[in-house]
Structure formats: C-alpha cells, structure tokens
Amino acid sequence: xxxxxxxxxxxxxxxxxxxxxxxxxxxxxxxxxxxxxxxxxxxxxxxxxxxxxxxxxxxxxxxxxxxxxxxxxxxxxxxxxxxxxxxxxxxxxxxxxxxxxxxxxxxxxxxxxxxxxxxxxxxxxxxxxxxxxxxxxxxxxxxxxxxxxxxxxxxxxxxxxxxxxxxxxxxxxxxxxxxxxxxxxxxxxxxxxxxxxxxxxxxxxxxxxxxxxxxxxxxxxxxxxxxxxxxxxxxxxxxxxxxxxxxxxxxxxxxxxxxxxxxxxxxxxxxxxxxxxxxxxxxxxxxxxxxxxxxxxxxxxxxxxxxxxxxxxxxxxxxxxxxxxxxxxxxxxxxxxxxxxxxxxxxxxxx
Amino acid sequence: xxxxxxxxxxxxxxxxxxxxxxxxxxxxxxxxxxxxxxxxxxxxxxxxxxxxxxxxxxxxxxxxxxxxxxxxxxxxxxxxxxxxxxxxxxxxxxxxxxxxxxxxxxxxxxxxxxxxxxxxxxxxxxxxxxxxxxxxxxxxxxxxxxxxxxxxxxxxxxxxxxxxxxxxxxxxxxxxxxxxxxxxxxxxxxxxxxxxxxxxxxxxxxxxxxxxxxxxxxxxxxxxxxxxxxxxxxxxxxxxxxxxxxxxxxxxxxxxxxxxxxxxxxxxxxxxxxxxxxxxxxxxxxxxxxxxxxxxxxxxxxxxxxxxxxxxxxxxxxxxxxxxxxxxxxxxxxxxxxxxxxxxxxxxxxx
DNA sequence: GCGCTTCGACGAAGCGCTTCGACAAACCGT
DNA sequence: ACGGTTTGTCGAAGCGCTTCGTCGAAGCGC
Numbered sequence: 104x105x106x107x108x109x110x111x112x113x114x115x116x117x118x119x120x121x122x123x124x125x126x127x128x129x130x131x132x133x134x135x136x137x138x139x140x141x142x143x144x145x146x147x148x149x150x151x152x153x154x155x156x157x158x159x160x161x162x163x164x165x166x167x168x169x170x171x172x173x174x175x176x177x178x179x180x181x182x183x184x185x186x187x188x189x190x191x192x193x194x195x196x197x198x199x200x201x202x203x204x205x206x207x208x209x210x211x212x213x214x215x216x217x218x219x220x221x222x223x224x225x226x227x228x229x230x231x232x233x234x235x236x237x238x239x240x241x242x243x244x245x246x247x248x249x250x251x252x253x254x255x256x257x258x259x260x261x262x263x264x265x266x267x268x269x270x271x272x273x274x275x276x277x278x279x280x281x282x283x284x285x286x287x288x289x290x291x292x293x294x295x296x297x298x299x300x301x302x303x304x305x306x307x308x309x310x311x312x313x314x315x316x317x318x319x320x321x322x323x324x325x326x327x328x329x330x331x332x333x334x335x336x337x338x339x340x341x342x343x344x345x346x347x348x349x350x351x352x353x354x355x356x357x358x359x360x361x362x363x364x365x366x367x368x369x370x371x372x373x374x375x376x377x378x379x380x381x382x383x384x385x386x387x388x389x390x391x392x393x394x395x396x397x398x399x400x401x402x403x404x405x406x407x408x409x410x411x412x413x414x415x416x417x418x419x420x421x422x423x424x425x426x427x428x429x430x431x432x433x434x435x436x437x438x439x440x441x442x443x444x445x446x447x448x449x450x451x452x453x454x
Numbered sequence: 455x456x457x458x459x460x461x462x463x464x465x466x467x468x469x470x471x472x473x474x475x476x477x478x479x480x481x482x483x484x485x486x487x488x489x490x491x492x493x494x495x496x497x498x499x500x501x502x503x504x505x506x507x508x509x510x511x512x513x514x515x516x517x518x519x520x521x522x523x524x525x526x527x528x529x530x531x532x533x534x535x536x537x538x539x540x541x542x543x544x545x546x547x548x549x550x551x552x553x554x555x556x557x558x559x560x561x562x563x564x565x566x567x568x569x570x571x572x573x574x575x576x577x578x579x580x581x582x583x584x585x586x587x588x589x590x591x592x593x594x595x596x597x598x599x600x601x602x603x604x605x606x607x608x609x610x611x612x613x614x615x616x617x618x619x620x621x622x623x624x625x626x627x628x629x630x631x632x633x634x635x636x637x638x639x640x641x642x643x644x645x646x647x648x649x650x651x652x653x654x655x656x657x658x659x660x661x662x663x664x665x666x667x668x669x670x671x672x673x674x675x676x677x678x679x680x681x682x683x684x685x686x687x688x689x690x691x692x693x694x695x696x697x698x699x700x701x702x703x704x705x706x707x708x709x710x711x712x713x714x715x716x717x718x719x720x721x722x723x724x725x726x727x728x729x730x731x732x733x734x735x736x737x738x739x740x741x742x743x744x745x746x747x748x749x750x751x752x753x754x755x756x757x758x759x760x761x762x763x764x765x766x767x768x769x770x771x772x773x774x775x776x777x778x779x780x781x782x783x784x785x786x787x788x789x790x791x792x793x794x795x796x797x798x799x800x801x802x803x804x805x
Numbered sequence: 806g807c808g809c810t811t812c813g814a815c816g817a818a819g820c821g822c823t824t825c826g827a828c829a830a831a832c833c834g835t
Numbered sequence: 836a837c838g839g840t841t842t843g844t845c846g847a848a849g850c851g852c853t854t855c856g857t858c859g860a861a862g863c864g865c
Contacts, residue, residue: 104567104593106851117815122853129854132813152568153513154851156504157820164570166550172536175732178526185523188553197565199517200551202539214548216455217503219515242455326738327678327707353738356678360711381526387677387704457821468845473823480824483843505821508850 105146113142125150156218164197165410166220168211168234170227171202177352178381179399180226183248186403187224194411196221205229212237222410224248228259230296246410248402249298254423258413260405262379263425264299267395268306270427271348271378276314279439280346280374283311284337285320286330286358288351293322299379303350319344323354330357338365345439346374352384359388370437377435379428390434398426456497464493476501507569515548516761517571519562519585521578522553528703529732530750531577534599537754538575545762547572556580563588573761575599579610581647597761599753600649605774609764611756613730614776615650618746619657621778622699622729627665630790631697631725634662635688636671637681637709639702644673650730654701670695674705681708689716696790697725703735710739721788728786730779741785749777 111118116135123129124139131139142148156162167187169180188198199220203211205227211234215223221244225234228249235257238245247259268285275283285307287293288300304320311318319341323333333354338344349355355377359369367373369390377384380394405424462469467486474480475490482490493499507513518538520531539549550571554562556578562585566574572595576585579600586608589596598610619636626634636658638644639651655671662669670692674684684705689695700706706728710720718724720741728735731745756775 104569108851118852119816119854120814123814126853130813135813147567149564149567151508151851152570153504153507154820155853157502157508157822158851158853160820160853162504171532171551172539175529175532181522181526184553188523198553200522200553202535202549202551213500216498216500218455219503326734327710328738328740331740356707356711359678360707360714363711364715383677387679389679389682459821469822470824470846471844474844477823481843486843502821505850506823508852509821509823511823511850 104151105148107148107150110139110142110146110148113146114138160218162219162221163195164199164220165191165222165224165407166215167198167200167224168203168226169200170204171200172204174227178383179379179397182382182397182399183226183403183406186400187407188403190404190407191411194407196407196411198407205232205234208234208237212241212243215243216241222246222414224406224410228298230298230301244410244413246406246413248406258409258423260402260409260424260426262299262397262402263427264302264379265306265309266425266427267378268303268348269310270430271376271395272307272310272314272316274430275346275348275374275376275436276316278346278374278437281316281439282341282343283316283319283346283348284341284344285318286333286337286347286349286351286354287320287322289324289329290322291324299350303379307348323351325351325353327353327357327360330354331361332357334358334361343442344373346376346436349375349377350379352377352381355384355392356388359392370435372440374437374439375435380431385431385433388435393433393436394431395428396431397428401426455502456499458499458501461490461493461497461499464497465489511569513570513572514546515550515571516542516573516575516758517566518549518551518575519554519577520551521555522551523555525578529734530730530748533733533748533750534577534754534757537751538758539754541755541758542762545758547758547762549758556583556585559584559588563592566594567592573597573765575757575761579649581649581652595761595764597757597764599757603647609760609774611753611760611775611777613650613748613753614778615653615730616657616660617776617778618729619654619699620661621781622727622746623658623661623665623667625781626697626699626725626727626787627667629697629725629788632667632790633692633694634667634670634697634699635692635695636669637684637688637698637700637702637705638671638673640675640680641673642675650701654730658699674702676702676704678704678708678711681705682712683708685709685712694793695724697727697787700726700728701730703728703732706735706743707739710743721786723791725788725790726786731782736782736784739786744784744787745782746779747782748779752777 107118107121111121120131121139124131124136191198223238223243223245225245226248228247228251230252232251235251250259250261287304292300307320308318321333321337323329347358349358358375362369362373369375375392377392378395379397385392385394458469458472462472471482472490475482475487542549566589574589574594574596576596577599579598579602581603583602586602601610601612638655643651658671659669672684672688674680698709700709709726713720713724720726726743728743729746730748736743736745
C-alpha cells in the first residue's frame with residue numbers, strides 16, 4: 104500500500120499539500136492538484152484509515168448496532184440498513200453493522216469508546232434498554248431507532264405505531280367494518296418490553312374504543328402455524344368478525360391459509376390489513392395483501408441524518424421523527440359484507 | 455477518554471509498561487500490573503483503536519460483506535453472523551458487517567485497502583463474482599462463503615449442496631418414494647448464477663438419475679403464493695407424486711397450504727422434505743416439517759477460523775470445508791403410500 | 806515602484822499507541 | 836565473591852496522516 108509520503112514524492116510536493124488536495128481544506132492550484140491525483144492513481148493510493156483517524160480524531164464511520172442473532176434480519180431491517188448505508192455514504196460516512204446481542208451492553212460500551220465509530224445507531228430499542236444507558240454514560244453520540252419508555256431528551260426516530268393502528272382502524276371502519284380483530288406479535292415480545300408490540304396494542308385498543316367498538320386481539324407467535332390457530336380461535340370467539348389487522352408477517356400467511364381452508368373469501372367475507380409490513384410481503388399471497396408498509400427506508404435515512412446532525416454541531420438538530428406506515432392498496436380489504444351474507448357463517452370447515 | 459499516558463502517570467510507570475501489561479508481550483511484575491490495572495479502572499481507560507491500529511498495523515477486526523439490501527437477512531444468515539461474531543470474539547477479533555451490494559466491488563476494494571479490517575469474509579459468492587477479483591487484486595486476505603465457478607486456489611467454505619440433495623433423495627427413496635419433485639429457488643436466482651440454486655439442481659437430478667428415477671423440478675419464486683401455484687402445477691404434471699423436496703422456505707409455506715386445501719394429508723399422502731432450511735422454520739407448520747437444517751453456525755465458525763488461519767501464518771491452513779445439511783426429523787416425511795391408496799388421487803379440490 | 810494583501814505550498818508538531826534496544830537489579834552456579 | 840543470565844522497566848523511534856504557523860511569490864492600488 105502506497106503512503107501519502109510516496110505520493111508526495113512522486114508528485115514533487117509536500118505531504119501536507121497532498122493532504123489538502125484530498126480534504127479540500129485549503130486551496131491547491133489546479134496544476135498541482137492534477138499532478139497529485141495522477142500520482143495517486145499510478146500508485147493506487149488509498150489513505151490509511153488509522154493514521155487518518157488518529158490525526159483527525161474522526162473515523163467517518165457510523166455503527167449500526169443490531170441484534171442479528173435474536174431478531175433475524177427481515178425485509179424491513181434490510182431496507183433500513185440499505186437506506187442508512189446510502190445516506191451515510193452520501194455524506195461521506197461508512198455504515199457498518201455491529202452484531203451485538205441485547206445483553207452485551209458492556210461490550211458495546213467498550214467498543215464504542217475505542218473510537219472506531221463517530222456515532223452509533225441503536226436498533227430494536229426496548230422500553231427499558233440497558234444499552235442506552237451504557238452509550239449515554241460512555242459519552243458516545245447515538246440515536247435510537249425506536250424509543251425507550253421515557254425517551255425525552257434523547258435522540259430517536261421511530262415508527263408511529265399509534266397513528267398506524269389508528270389509521271388502520273379508521274380505514275376499515277370507513278368501509279363499514281365494526282368487528283375488527285388484531286393479530287399482534289407474540290406474548291414473549293410483549294413480556295420483554297418490545298415497544299412495537301406494546302404501542303401498537305395500545306393504539307389499536309384506543310382507536311377501537313374511540314369508535315365505540317370492542318377491541319379483539321391476540322398475541323401470536325411468529326409462524327404460519329400460530330396464525331392459523333389464532334384465526335380459528337378468533338372466529339370461534341367472534342363469529343361476526345369481518346376484518347383482521349395483522350402485525351405479524353409469518354402469522355399472516357397462516358391467517359390467509361386458514362381462511363382459504365374454511366372457504367372464507369378474502370376480501371369478500373373477511374378483510375385482511377397487514378400493518379408494519381416488509382416490502383414484497385403483500386405480493387406473497389393471493390389475493391395480494393393490502394398492507395401498511397413499514398417505513399424502513401425512511402427510518403434509515405432519518406436516523407442517519409439525525410445522528411450526523413448531532414456529530415456536526417453546526418447543523419440544526421432536527422426534532423425527533425415519528426413516521427407512520429403508509430397504506431399500500433392490495434386486494435385483501437373491501438367493504439364489510441352485509442350481516443349474514445357470508446358463505447360460511449359460523450366458521451365450520453367446508454368439507 | 456483517558457489515554458495510556460495518563461494511566462502510566464497515575465500508576466507511576468512508563469507508557470511502554472502499560473502497553474506490555476495490556477498485550478502481555480513482555481513480562482510485567484504482579485505488583486506493577488495490579489497498580490496499572492487499578493489506574494485503568496479508575497480512569498475508565500479504553501485504548502484508542504486508531505493509535506493501536508496505526509502502530510501495530512493490525513485492527514483486530516474482520517469484516518463480513520453481505521448484501522443486506524438484495525438478500526434480506528434470513529434466519530440462516532443470522533445464525534451465520536452470530537456464530538462468526540462469537541468465534542471472532544473468542545479469538546480477540548471483532549466482527550463487523552459491511553452492507554455492500556453485489557455491484558459495489560470497487561467500493562469494497564477501496565474500503566478494504568484502507569486497512570480497517572485485517573481480513574474479509576465474503577458472503578453470497580456468485581459463480582462469477584467480480585468482488586472476488588477485486589479483493590484478490592487489492593491484496594487483502596479474504597475467505598469466500600460459497601464458491602465461484604472455479605474456486606481452486608482460493609479459500610472458501612460452503613454448504614455441500616450436492617451431498618445434501620443426494621442425502622435428501624436417498625432418505626426419501628429409502629422410504630419407498632420414486633416420484634419425487636424438487637422445488638428450487640427462483641429462475642431469477644438461476645439466471646444470475648446463484649451457486650446454491652445451480653448446485654442443488656444438479657445434485658438433485660444426478661441423485662435421481664443414479665437411481666433410475668425421473669427428476670421433476672421447478673424453479674419457484676420466493677413466496678407462499680408461488681409455492682401454491684407450483685404445487686398445483688406439479689401435481690397436474692405428475693399425479694403420482696408422493697414426495698417433494700423444497701429448497702425455498704417461503705414457497706414451502708405455500709406448498710403446505712395448497713396440499714391442505716386439496717385435502718392431501720402430509721405425510722400420509724405426500725411427504726415434504728425441506729432442505730437448506732433456516733432454524734425454526736420446521737415448527738412453523740403443522741405437521742412440523744422434516745428439514746435438513748442449513749449449517750449456518752458451522753459455516754460461520756469455520757469461515758472465521760479459515761480466515762484467521764490465513765492471517766496468522768503460523769497456523770496451518772485447514773483445507774476448504776464443504777458442509778452438508780443435517781436431517782432434523784419432523785412430521786412431514788413418511789413411507790410412500792401404496793399406489794392408489796391416496797384419498798384424493800388426481801388432485802381435484804375436495805369441496 | 807512601494808507596501809499591502811492574497812494565494813499556494815512547505816515543514817513540523819503531534820494524534821496515542823506498539824515495539825525495539827538498552828539497562829539496572831536480582832538471581833544463578835561455582 | 837564473580838561473571839553470566841534472567842527479569843522487569845524505561846526511553847525513544849516511529850506508524851501515516853492532519854493541521855497549524857509560516858513564508859516566498861504573485862497581484863493589487865496609488
């Protein structure tokens with residue numbers, strides 16, 4: 104690997120001039136610049152990141168902490184990562200992912216304090232998240248993706264689960280639905296204080312009650328199998344159900360399968376609205392699902408921008424961002440059927 | 455952030471002694487060591503990664519290049535990342551993920567040459583992969599997860615698709631199945647030279663022919679919907695089908711749903727063997743799938759070990775590793791039904 | 806033509822660590 | 836008691852950059 108020294112020699116200039124050419128911090132004449140650039144290409148020069156980081160005390164790297172082991176890496180996360188990486192790159196930063204588990208707060212703190220990253224994006228923030236305290240006390244710049252229970256005074260961006268569930272209920276209510284069920288994430292996620300599960304649950308119940316409707320919901324494990332079981336149970340409990348809001352992709356596949364097996368037509372007999380959905384999931388079933396697409400890309404972009412604004416004190420700190428999911432029309436939502444009009448009222452199996 | 459200088463002062467020793475205490479490169483008396491360690495704790499010292507890297511020309515970081523945007527981040531990858539991170543950590547390295555796309559070979563090369571990582575793990579290697587050439591010419595240590603068309607002389611670890619498909623066919627054949635179908639990944643993946651799709655296809659056909667059986671297979675898009683359609687088509691083409699090997703998780707959900715709807719019992723009427731499967735997927739359906747679990751964790755561990763052996767020239771280079779998937783008994787495979795015994799021969803819908 | 810500013814380039818001082826050579830002090834056998 | 840090791844520690848020389856202060860040369864108005 105060629106060093107700046109060698110580039111300078113070859114171009115017949117001093118090291119500092121090479122440095123200024125690279126950073127643009129001070130003017131360099133066009134002639135000199137082109138000699139230097141030529142020398143760089145000929146030598147295949149790439150600046151040493153450590154020397155640069157040591158001298159400038161900035162790494163131009165932002166780290167994304169994501170517990171890959173616990174949560175898999177779904178489509179929404181992929182969208183997030185991609186958008187975040189692009190945004191960072193556009194601003195001259197590299198985005199790297201640190202696959203730490205939720206319980207490795209101390210290791211995160213130590214690594215963060217080694218200076219390898221200028222700032223940190225913390226994903227899958229739980230309501231009470233020890234990692235946040237660690238970063239705070241480590242004196243590292245960070246931005247949460249998600250929110251702790253009381254996020255005041257800490258930088259974050261998050262999905263607006265309240266608004267998303269409200270919008271979902273409103274959309275269905277406007278189509279005449281009154282018996283609306285909600286299939287949420289697993290009880291395990293609830294128990295461990297997973298924000299989305301809790302906030303969406305509250306949002307759904309509130310939205311239903313605000314309309315004088317009775318909220319019916321279940322926490323369901325993330326599998327098609329669990330989705331089928333839950334669907335059967337909900338139909339048994341509330342035979343008049345005409346719409347389901349789901350926030351659990353794997354379970355949603357099961358919902359669709361179970362309804363098909365029971366001879367219930369989607370959306371004629373029962374509407375399905377899948378919320379906080381990964382890209383592409385809508386087209387995986389027939390009819391294609393009507394979804395409210397999780398704003399992964401938007402979140403990634405805003406998260407990086409917020410973090411960078413923190414690093415660069417000259418840039419105004421944009422306020423925290425709460426982004427709702429947007430409705431993507433599909434074929435699984437329609438007006439509520441007239442009472443008693445359904446082919447198979449009561450929910451028995453067709454054969 | 456406290457520096458080594460400050461630690462040395464507080465402990466009343468020289469900087470080099472502090473350094474030796476940390477690295478263990480030279481002996482330090484117990485008394486001195488404990489004074490130094492105490493000073494470190496009091497000051498909350500964390501060595502500066504840049505200074506360390508600059509002086510030692512090693513980063514103790516290995517980078518995992520994974521195209522998060524293109525491929526989502528499924529369970530197998532999560533397992534891989536987790537195992538790789540653990541293995542690396544156990545050897546004193548940090549594992550970071552660089553989310554570069556398949557087409558960003560030049561950027562990968564440049565970043566790699568900046569020295570931020572001692573070695574690189576390249577995932578999702580295609581048969582003709584420009585990224586491999588880039589890393590090679592950049593003079594960076596790397597190990598491929600997967601193989602190029604002609605991987606000779608390049609370090610890699612991969613799933614043994616040939617053996618896995620052979621084992622799958624053998625397992626079913628031993629149970630009396632002769633009409634065996636294969637549901638592979640999408641045609642798009644085939645067209646772009648995705649190794650697993652191609653190697654598994656060849657393996658399946660070879661294994662079938664070796665037994666005098668006729669291979670029946672389809673490339674199917676990664677969705678439950680496509681799985682249903684493919685199932686219907688295969689049953690139409692070969693009504694005598696008694697077993698399906700699937701290497702496409704999303705499609706597998708569709709297969710299960712379609713069979714259920716047709717009133718075909720799994721495994722009594724038709725066996726399903728899901729190969730190269732992510733953890734947990736088997737339990738997502740009923741009956742739970744019999745799977746051949748992708749060795750993600752094993753691959754992660756071996757990949758890191760291979761890479762580290764390359765970095766540390768004293769360690770013998772273990773030869774390239776080809777790891778088969780292992781059979782995980784479930785409830786979706788049984789002996790072939792007696793000919794004509796099936797409830798619904800011919801494939802019509804039950805109702 | 807004079808002092809003035811502006812422009813472009815240089816040299817050197819670090820950044821915080823690793824590592825090498827050197828060297829007292831303690832330890833050994835004889 | 837004496838040379839020869841060993842043991843524990845120190846000082847200093849970098850690693851390859853950034854950045855600050857400096858300074859000659861060119862450009863300016865009058």
